[in-house]
Amino acid sequence: MMYTLMNADYEVLQFEAGRTYNDIRFIKALEGINAAPIYFDKRAPGADLANFISTRVISTGRNDAKDILSALGMESPLELSLRAYGLSLTDCYWYRPQGCTLKWKDVSCFGRKWDTRFGEAILSKDYDLLKKADPLTPDCTLGGITTKAWLHQNGTPVMLKAENCEDAFITRAELLSAQLAKRLLDEKDRVDYRQEQFAGRRFIACDCMISDNEEFVPAQQLISLLGWKNGYDTFKQISKDNELLKEFTNKAVSLGVSGTAAYFAKIAIVFNLSLGGDSHFMNFGFIRDLDTLKLRTAPLFDRGRSFGSFGEPIENGCISVKKYALTTPKTLFLIMLLFSTICRPEWDYSWFEPKRLEGFTQEIADTLSGCEEATDEFIKLLQQAFEYQLDYVCKAAEKSRCVPRTD
Secondary structure, eight states: OEEEEEETTEEEEEEEOOSSGGGOEEEEEOTTGGGSOTTSOSSSOHHHHHHHHHHSSOOTTSTTHHHHHHHTTOSSHHHHHHHTTTOOSSSSEEEEETTOOOOHHHHOTTTSOOOTHHHHHHHHTOGGGGGGSOSOSGGGGOOSSSEEEEEEETTEEEEEEEOSSOOHHHHHHHHHHHHHHHHHSOGGGBOOOEEEEETTEEEEEEEOOSOTTEEEEEHHHHHHHHTOOSOOOBHHHHHHOHHHHHHHHHHHHHTTOOOHHHHHHHHHHHHHHTTSOOOBTTSSEEEEETTTOOEEEOOBOOOOSOTTOTTSOEETTEEOOTTTTOOSHHHHHHHHHHTOOOOOTTSOOTTOOGGGGTTHHHHHHHHHTTOTTSOHHHHHHHHHHHHHHHHHHHHHHHHHTTSOOOO
């Protein structure tokens, strides 16, 4: 079937798509090609288009992916995404079928109250309800491996998500990291999280972080634009590689971004003090204005896999993660330090106020105590790791005062 890739009401390009990823075929560029994702080769966007569409789907790694597709009689997440016109709440891209006369205002999930039964079915595991729901929802392009969906609360889109297991420690660790970010960062620099109940299950909830004329541009897109193919996938690697950091910063500035030195410092400090977390290239980046096509730094979001949870349940004070074989709390402590991001002295730490963290060591214990998965020994280890990291970032911030700042 033929489609037009739209960015709001801008006609970007025409393409053809079928039931498999091999059926994606670029046809021609249109007048709105400059509104394509920033990493697209505007002269030959075929490969970039195929990558864009193939990643704009729910992950087959989700534990509910097979249930969702089976209930709808579909073979792949691509079918689901195409049926939903590729709608999302992270940008204004969508697929307009050939012959369709709909406008952005008719389909946009930012200003339209879509049928939330689709998301409710996913969260409640009532997959039969999926067949009765309107498919034009933003739930069919949500990446990641956690169960998640968008609902409406007081007229505002709200995402609910949960790891693949019912573990109080995972939830509390993420909320604890969110509270740390709230202490340190201004409201515009963070996405707040809270716990909510739905259909008898525990979820982490957050509001949408962009408006209907913006798009989230993950760091991965700038990395692609730079042509780096060294297998880098975390912020730590950007902080370690002088050349990549320089190119990454220069490209961001050329696209209208200001305050990069402060932004990088915020990512590093919040990540380090959260003792882990997801700092991969899809979990930080920039917001692009659709009218000006300029970028600004995105608020910090996704506080999962923090404080030693790694998104996995813990048993008797130990994490059971096959990849790391963490069989003792001490091993976990070393892993958390290994994952720490470098706080470069040339970054801007003028915003950092350690006094905002007074009492947070005790808050770690207050929040995590009562989780039967976390022993007292494990919690004390987390407190020690936090104090160690706090000392490190404070020294880095103090050292930065004597170093010329880059931006």
